[in-house]
Amino acid sequence: MFIRILTSGLLAGAAAGLVAALMQFFFVQPVLLHAELYESGQLLHFGPEPRPSAHQDVGGFDPRRDGLSVLFTMLIYTGYAIVVIALMSLAELRGAQVNGRTGLIWGAAGFLVVHLAPGFGLAPELPGAAAGDLTTRQVWWVGTVLATGIAVWLIAFTRSWFGLGAAVALLLTPHLIGAPEPDSFQSPAPSELGALFVARAYGAGLAAWVVAGSLAGFFWSRAAEGTGQTADRKSAH
Amino acid sequence: MTPTATPVSAPKTATGSRSVTRVVPAVLAAFLGLAVVFIAGHAQSGALHQAAHDVRHSTGFPCH
Numbered sequence: 001m002f003i004r005i006l007t008s009g010l011l012a013g014a015a016a017g018l019v020a021a022l023m024q025f026f027f028v029q030p031v032l033l034h035a036e037l038y039e040s041g042q043l044l045h046f047g048p049e050p051r052p053s054a055h056q057d058v059g060g061f062d063p064r065r066d067g068l069s070v071l072f073t074m075l076i077y078t079g080y081a082i083v084v085i086a087l088m089s090l091a092e093l094r095g096a097q098v099n100g101r102t103g104l105i106w107g108a109a110g111f112l113v114v115h116l117a118p119g120f121g122l123a124p125e126l127p128g129a130a131a132g133d134l135t136t137r138q139v140w141w142v143g144t145v146l147a148t149g150i151a152v153w154l155i156a157f158t159r160s161w162f163g164l165g166a167a168v169a170l171l172l173t174p175h176l177i178g179a180p181e182p183d184s185f186q187s188p189a190p191s192e193l194g195a196l197f198v199a200r201a202y203g204a205g206l207a208a209w210v211v212a213g214s215l216a217g218f219f220w221s222r223a224a225e226g227t228g229q230t231a232d233r234k235s236a237h
Numbered sequence: 238m239t240p241t242a243t244p245v246s247a248p249k250t251a252t253g254s255r256s257v258t259r260v261v262p263a264v265l266a267a268f269l270g271l272a273v274v275f276i277a278g279h280a281q282s283g284a285l286h287q288a289a290h291d292v293r294h295s296t297g298f299p300c301h
Binding site for chain 1: 256258259260262263264265266267269270271272273274276277278279281288289291292294295296297298299300301
């Protein structure tokens with residue numbers, strides 16, 4: 001069981017990580033590199049006229065930097081996929097159907113839990129953006145992801161009003177407490193770049209998560225078929 | 238009423254024993270997955286931060 005979760009997670013996570021890495025390379029990285037030109041002072045937002053062009057050559061493929069990005073994207077999504085499949089296997093015990101189609105919903109929920117919910121307080125940051133104390137932000141991020149994750153599970157799998165009420169409370173609490181904020185703003189990059197970066201980061205994240213969820217469901221259901229677990233489950237119902 | 242009680246309780250016991258063999262590995266796997274995410278996303282050692290920098294920004298982890 002443990003090994004099946006890991007192998008399914010490895011396959012789904014690596015594939016989704018590759019999708020995320022490609023999205024990152026073509027859509028997110030150019031915005032990030034553009035912002036770094038402002039962060040390093042090579043471009044000045046409110047400098048002397050004429051203002052810098054919005055279209056900058058941000059360089060091509062950097063084998064070391066982009067290679068490491070691919071590697072770490074695959075690592076992160078593999079970690080996510082293993083967690084998702086572990087949860088899928090538990091949901092199956094409660095009678096949930098897990099396959100490539102229902103996996104799409106798991107993926108969208110995963111995006112909500114680890115990207116959108118913490119990002120509601122701590123938006124994806126362009127390099128150079130002001131932010132509060134790092135450790136406090138990490139604690140808030142972890143707390144928000146846990147609270148939102150439990151809330152989504154309750155919404156999906158409880159039928160009681162108490163469960164739904166607890167879910168709403170868990171969804172709201174981190175944001176009522178509030179994310180750590182910076183003392184002052186300092187981003188040297190134009191706000192247009194910041195906004196585009198957040199939109200791109202979310203778009204790429206949602207695409208990768210939906211792929212991760214769907215593949216996780218697909219590989220998990222295939223693995224279960226291979227060991228005859230599906231037949232076992234069907235006969236039990 | 239009595240005949241229906243037997244088939245209801247039988248699958249319950251089966252589910253109970255299967256639960257343990259399925260829940261424990263799932264919990265262990267979930268912790269392993271979380272550990273991978275934390276090392277890649279949150280650990281602050283210099284080289285690791287440098288290597289994962291762009292990904293952390295794009296995936297919304299607190300970075301600097």
